[in-house]
Amino acid sequence: MSTFEELVQKTIVELKLENGVAVQAYAEDTIAAKLQRVFNALFDQYFFPRYTATTTYTLDGSTGKVTATLTSVIKRADDIKHIWYATNTRELPRKPSWINPNALTGGIRRYWEPVADNKIFRILPITTTGNVTVSYRTKPADFTAGDTVYMDDDLLVSGAVFDWLVDEGENEMAVKKWKGIFDARESQIRQALNSGPIPFGTAAPSPFTDWMSE
Numbered sequence: 280m281s282t283f284e285e286l287v288q289k290t291i292v293e294l295k296l297e298n299g300v301a302v303q304a305y306a307e308d309t310i311a312a313k314l315q316r317v318f319n320a321l322f323d324q325y326f327f328p329r330y331t332a333t334t335t336y337t338l339d340g341s342t343g344k345v346t347a348t349l350t351s352v353i354k355r356a357d358d359i360k361h362i363w364y365a366t367n368t369r370e371l372p373r374k375p376s377w378i379n380p381n382a383l384t385g386g387i388r389r390y391w392e393p394v395a396d397n398k399i400f401r402i403l404p405i406t407t408t409g410n411v412t413v414s415y416r417t418k419p420a421d422f423t424a425g426d427t428v429y430m431d432d433d434l435l436v437s438g439a440v441f442d443w444l445v446d447e448g449e450n451e452m453a454v455k456k457w458k459g460i461f462d463a464r465e466s467q468i469r470q471a472l473n474s475g476p477i478p479f480g481t482a483a484p485s486p487f488t489d490w491m492s493e
Contacts, residue, residue: 281432284424287311289432290439297444297453310439315421317438318430321465325472326360326416329429335412343405344398353415356393356400361414364389364402371411374403434468437461 281289290310322330332352336345353359361370374380374390383390383403390403391411402411422428428435441457444450 280427280429282424283311283314283422283426283428286314286428286432286435286439287424289436290314290443293436293440294443297440297450310443311422313439313442314435317435317442318422318428321430321434321438322416322418323357325469326414327430327472330418331360331414331416333412333414335410337410338402338407340406340408343401343403343407344394345411348397349399350397352417353399353413354418358416358418359391359400359413360416362391362400362402363412364407365409365411371402380405431464431468434461434464437464 287307287310290313291307294310321327334352336347336349338344339346363370371389371391374392378390380392380403384406385404389407391400392403393399394401419426437457437460441454441461444454444457
C-alpha cells in the first residue's frame, strides 16, 4: 500500500517508460483523477478487507430498522455484504422484488430490503425484535495526496496507466500490454479475496502486499 501521492508518482514512472508517451508536470491532477476512478470501480466490485467491517445493531421492533444511524459507515445498500439475525449462522436473504413486504407479518421467515433513509435497510417482518449483525464496506472520501490507499498498488497503477494510454490513443501495443497487466492482477486479487485469508510469512512467496492481511 502507498499514499495517494506515491501512487501518482508510480503511475508517472510507468508512463515515462512507454515509448512515445509524454507526461507533463501538470498531468499529475489528471493521473490522480484516473487513480481515483480506478479505485472507485474496484471498490464497487469487491469487498476489500481494510474497508470492510462487521457490527451488531439493535432493531427498533416496529419499523424493521435499527436504532442507529448508519450513513456514516454504510453509504448505500450495495455496500452491505451480509446480514445475520441474532446468532444465526445463515445470512438473511435480500427480499425478492416479487414478494409483497406487507404480506410478511409473522413467522420466522425473514428478509432484508433497502430503505431510502439513514437506516439504509430494514428487516421483514418489520416487527422483528433483537439484534442483527451486518458485514459492510465503508467507502472513504476522495483521496488527497497524503492519504494511505489500502488497495494493491500494482492493481491501481496498472489500471491508471491503461486508462491514460486508452485516452491518448497513440500506442496500441502499450494499451494491450497494460490491459493484460491489469486483468492479470485483478484476477489474482479476485482469487485471493474469494479464497479467504492469505498465509503471509509462510515459506511460499505471496504476490500480494500487506493491505490484504491488515
